Amino acid sequence: MKDKHREAYREEAYELLAELEESLLALEQDPEDEELIGRVFRALHTIKGSGAMFGFEDIVAFTHEVETVFDQVRNGQVPVTKALVDLSLAARDEIRAMLDGGAPEDSLKKQEIMAAFRGLIPEAEMTAGPGPDPSPAGEETLGAGTPVTYRIRFRPAADIFLTGTNPLSLLHELRQLGEFNVVAQTEAIPFLTDINPEHCYTAWDIFLTTSRGLDAIADVFIFVADDSGLDIQVIDDGSGSAEDYKKLGEILVARGDLDESSLKRYLAQGPLIGEALLQEGLVSCDKVQSALVEQRHVRTVQRKKQEAEGAASLRVPAAKLDKLVDLVGELVTVQARLSQTAIDCNDPHLTSIAEEVERLTCDLRDNALNMRMLPIGTIFSKFQRLVRDLSAELGRKVDLITEGAETELDKTVLERLNDPLVHLLRNSIDHGIEPPEVRLQAGKPGHGKIRLTARHAGAQVIIQVQDDGGGLDHETIKAKAVQMGWLTPETEISDKELFNFIMSPGFSTAKEITSVSGRGVGMDVVKKAIEALQGSIEIDSQPGVGTAITIKLPLTLAIIEGLLVTIDHDFFVVPLSVVTECVELTREDVARAHGHKIAKVRDEIVPYVHLRERFDIEGRPPAIEQIVITEMNGNKVGLVVDQVIGEQQTVIKSLGRVYRSAAGISGATLLGDGTVALILDALQLVQGQQAGELIN
Amino acid sequence: MGKVIMAVDDSASVRQMVSFTLQTAGYEVITAVDGRDALGKLNGRGINMVITDLNMPNLDGIGLIRQLRGEARYKFIPIIMLTTESQVEKKQAGKAAGATGWIVKPFQPEQLVAVVKKVLG
């Protein structure tokens, strides 16, 4: 269609060029003829104007220079000379060449002609080159952001009807932009004897809530803005709530319709300020009406917004979510069976269905688990108060800095994390942060700092409590450990290993017993709680610098990534989060260790637990067994099994009461074929072993 | 019943583009080549809107607007002028004569339709 229009333009332009040539030649004979000058100008004007419509930009730019000169000629500022006519004829030829499409872009000749025409205009008269003006319509600022409420006061010119504008259609157009209310200001309407029925006496207060922005509003008034009174104010940027929008009196004061002192006087009289104001005639009825509508408008908009937000989230009892996650767990199990069956049947149709189900189940599982995720900030917030109160009680000055409040954790994990964190914070304030005078002596600021941070790392969440206090005293802890009979005074032990003793039952080094800590129950409770959450805890400390306690937790408790292993005909699952690698264990390896349950893994001696022995499983182990190397609290311990099968999505089922106390087992899961696999509590399994091997 | 728009321009290609665009948008279009032609073709006939170029021979856009506003029949109808960026003064003169609004050349068909819809309500 565009080509059709371009062709029409070309034909027209040829005609215009012929007319231009004719007029120019006539003009040479009769340089004063205004009619001829007008014809030349109009021909150029049309060539340019229409050229722009159909995409002949080169012609537009070129003709603009010529047209500008003839505009001056028309105004008598530039005389018609033979030179001008010659130049114009050359220009006409050039335009023709451009129309034919034969002229090279920016030919030298073209440049020369353009320069020559420019030279004919006095400097000050130079007009800006052609460029598209901002168009009155068609370009809309869409999605300018959040809904904003505007008060638009529009007072049209009295003769607005006589310029073909109907105020009703302007209001109509505004209405399209969003939530809209309008109050006519009719005070100025005269009595019937004085009225000119064709004049506009009405003004409007318009309340508009739109996300289209100011530009969209300005566009509505584009043709009348110059002659009308127009005042656009933002009255609500969308942040307020329905209840707290201004009272009627306040709106009037904000608009300047009422002064503050009068408002106070009326408020003192009673609550119905609108009535009182009207009766006294202090504020006109139009203005009161307008203020009333403004109030209603903003309240309605805000209520709608709140309702929309309310509808966007839904309160569901936690138990229902738990049930959903349970069901998803069952589904994951069934899906695993389906996948297994599909593989066994070797049927491509079934396989493709099974794959589809697997994908959907995976999405469903992620979504279901995600619903139970809460930001850790929900428990962070109450710690501020705790730290404030505790530090006051203990005479410390402590600032708590939290980071990563937005980190999400499973609701159950989060609930059970509260107490351990409280305990760690107490310890930091009581044992960690020194009294202000001690700190100042040590060249530290009097205010201690505790940083409580949370962040995601893969399928884990890492939470850290870090203080800039005195740090742990290596010697005191060692002495205590020796006293408890856990160590001999001669034992060389790393800080990391030593610090682990702090978390042993019955350990407390606090020199004074305070109400806060130092009663011998402490870190061991924290450790148990974290382990119950399938997590791990690690202590790092430097004397004089501070202590950092790092907790690693799985995102959720319901489903874990596990490593499926077998011993004889039994299946077990090791949580993948603690597994670092798998290595073979041959009979020769065992023989070389001379009865010690240790293996050499890449020049590192790793103690192991022989699960077959541990669980008293009968039968002979295979010639080559597998060691699953786990790492917890910085210590590596191996778990020896017959075979490693592979990674497995594991839905954790709690064991019945009878089995709950079974050492080394934390739960069970169902495999694809319905077989039960026990989930190993790796930490519990290695603990005894580890201590024993260390002393050996 | 479709609304009737008169389009006045001395450029045949612009007339063609305007009438094609408006007809496609469902309006009835009468075209005229200049102000004098427009008045002749109107001859008291009822129309809903006028779109006119400003620079035209015989009777230019401003003259046409003045004449139309002088007649009861066309006193209140929307009149849109087609202007170019270099015609700021003309635009003012057009408004003074009673033009409702303007479209700056060059324009796209969509812009034309948007303005027509705007002033016809």
Added chain:
Amino acid sequence: MKGKKKALTEPQIIKFAGDLTIENSQELHKILLTALNNANQLLVTFEGVTAADLSFMQLLCSAHRTAVRTDKHLELASPRPGVLKAAVQELGFIRDKGCVLDTQASCIWKEGWE
């Protein structure tokens, strides 16, 4: 009361129909002006109205103000066509309360437009 006595006399009825728009505003103005000059009671009906715009709202408001000032009575009848109601609503003429001039409490913009 004065108003009640008047209500006993027969009101003059003005039947508006067709386009109550700016093009006809001069004529509409004359009709209202003449009617208010010649009668103490006016009843305005709107059956058959096909369009209405701001100019007519202004005339109605002006007529009512004039009636109140000259101690006459102007009343708008029902039914009121949708086009008329829509125009009154869209132009923001609806009021909760009459203006200062409305000493009879008979403001025409309070009821019958929803």
